Amino acid sequence: MALRLFSQKGFKGTTIKDIAREVGITEGAIYRHFRSKEDIIEHLVERITGEIRELIREEVLTKKDIRKQVDSLIEVLINYAFDNPDAFRFLTVYHILRENGRNGKLPGNIIIQLFREAYAGGKLAVSPEVALSLIIGSVERLFILWELGLLKMQREKLIEEVKEVIEKALFDVSDSMRTG
Amino acid sequence: MALRLFSQKGFKGTTIKDIAREVGITEGAIYRHFRSKEDIIEHLVERITGEIRELIREEVLTKKDIRKQVDSLIEVLINYAFDNPDAFRFLTVYHILRENGRNGKLPGNIIIQLFREAYAGGKLAVSPEVALSLIIGSVERLFILWELGLLKMQREKLIEEVKEVIEKALFDVSDSMRTG
Amino acid sequence: MALRLFSQKGFKGTTIKDIAREVGITEGAIYRHFRSKEDIIEHLVERITGEIRELIREEVLTKKDIRKQVDSLIEVLINYAFDNPDAFRFLTVYHILRENGRNGKLPGNIIIQLFREAYAGGKLAVSPEVALSLIIGSVERLFILWELGLLKMQREKLIEEVKEVIEKALFDVSDSMRTG
Amino acid sequence: MALRLFSQKGFKGTTIKDIAREVGITEGAIYRHFRSKEDIIEHLVERITGEIRELIREEVLTKKDIRKQVDSLIEVLINYAFDNPDAFRFLTVYHILRENGRNGKLPGNIIIQLFREAYAGGKLAVSPEVALSLIIGSVERLFILWELGLLKMQREKLIEEVKEVIEKALFDVSDSMRTG
DNA sequence: TATGAATGAGCTTTCATTCAT
């Protein structure tokens, strides 16, 4: 997959020939499907952010209260990352690099709204941006450690632990007692 | 600085000519100071990880208990990132991209030991890897939001909030009450 | 032909652009046929030594006695040199220069065996190495003189004269009388 | 010596820095002694052809008859080549390569006159150009074999054998009997 | 529609030469 190449070698570091070989067609044929290298990248971003957005819409937004939503978000993100490592890594690289002055459409946009409402309603003890960073940042770092082979934990256990930790971080204890 | 270029455009995406122009010398002159482009990158990594490692040694490792160490670590990381945005961004890019099969020397190596000891001693309610990811990941994401202008909060306030949140996440409440 | 360039300007002195212009294609296209400049040189060496080796096998090795073989060798070498001046000159340059520490495969290897056998069998009055040097060295020098326009003689006459001279040099007179 | 570098790596293949390092001074200092790289080469050619010309004048031209002169020439050439391998090799490379369209001043110019006179006087059975090529070419080839370690013979013995062979090649037997 | 040879701009690196010290 071109994803693997882009996410490991960068955008300039991946050549059309690399991609053609990986996909099993020839250089020229690629230009039947995409107008340019840049176009390939944009399509990939679109696809991946679409997938994640869809998962969030189906799994996260359907939950009723903010705690369940956070739990679900963590589960969705970790599962997506570990099931689609190249895609997840690709997205991270895309967001960090600004090779062409792109202004990365963060898929967090849908989520931030959730946190804003919860924060406004007093159901979140932490400012929305910090909450979002806590979740996404943690997952990203854990993913890197996992890829480096430094994370021996089983996935189910990992998800549980992260849920627990994030819950403690984001919500008041009293609140937790009331709900729990 | 070459840092800015590398961190924004990637390693392949940054040309020697770019760097020369930025630094104000000619292309040829660069090769009197560095043997190759790769050499430039290695020197930058060395310098930045050295700086951060030094700060951690001076500020974090000198604290007595794990809570103070975590507080200090958060402060050091956020301050370094916001004071040296290009350097911090550079390091992030370096760790994610594997253009040449490099095995990024994560500066987190010194910190993980801290968490391992605290975890073994029962002073940390969370596994070391998750604790590390929580802190570093959050800071990285907050930094990205800040760079995108999506984080209006004042730095002092941000540090306080992150400290508070991480503390809740990492340590037991009872524990917190005893110490507090 | 790239041969002409390499043989006149040396290996470092001949640029890919030079070759491309000479051959009538662009620089990039060259790399579809050869992996590197070094690769071009190796192919040329292979081709020329192959051609000469083939000629020697067909013309020289098929002769019965050593005198006829020497005559044939002189004829083959002079004809090849004068018919393929660039190739012959190229080979000479290749053998003398050691730009990359190459250990030139001298095509003389096949011939030296001939002389060794003749020498061992008492049919050659001169040590094999000297005999070989006499023939190849003379032809090389005559070729240089010819290229500089200092050799007005007709080719046929030249071949005859060289044959005569070399024969006198290599074989005993008595021997000569017996055979002649 | 710069001679070694030029003769082994070619003119373009040898850098000013190479030469500076070899000679033990700095790049800039070279330009106090020579105007350019080309200038260095010309000086070297001048020196070496001068040395050989001088040897020929002293050793060869002072002999009375053509046979003694040929013997002496062989001795001078072989001794010079084996005592100054870099210089001899340099000259060979210089004569073959035409990097800048130079028209190599062959030091053979002085000798050819000798042969012309002998040929005109009936004392030489071979045309002057062939005679010259025979001697110089043989020595050059023998030198290459020697450098490649393919010539085990002792120098004195080599000189004797070459003298003998060349004598047989260049002069009539009857003539030889008369003189010998 | 697919191929892959060719293009040509641009990249990293080298190097003869200059010049401030």
Place this chain on the structure above:
DNA sequence: TATGAATGAAAGCTCATTCAT
């Protein structure tokens, strides 16, 4: 006079893109 950093023009090579087949 000697040094060696800097210059800047190539050099070898790569690669996104085009196009004849």
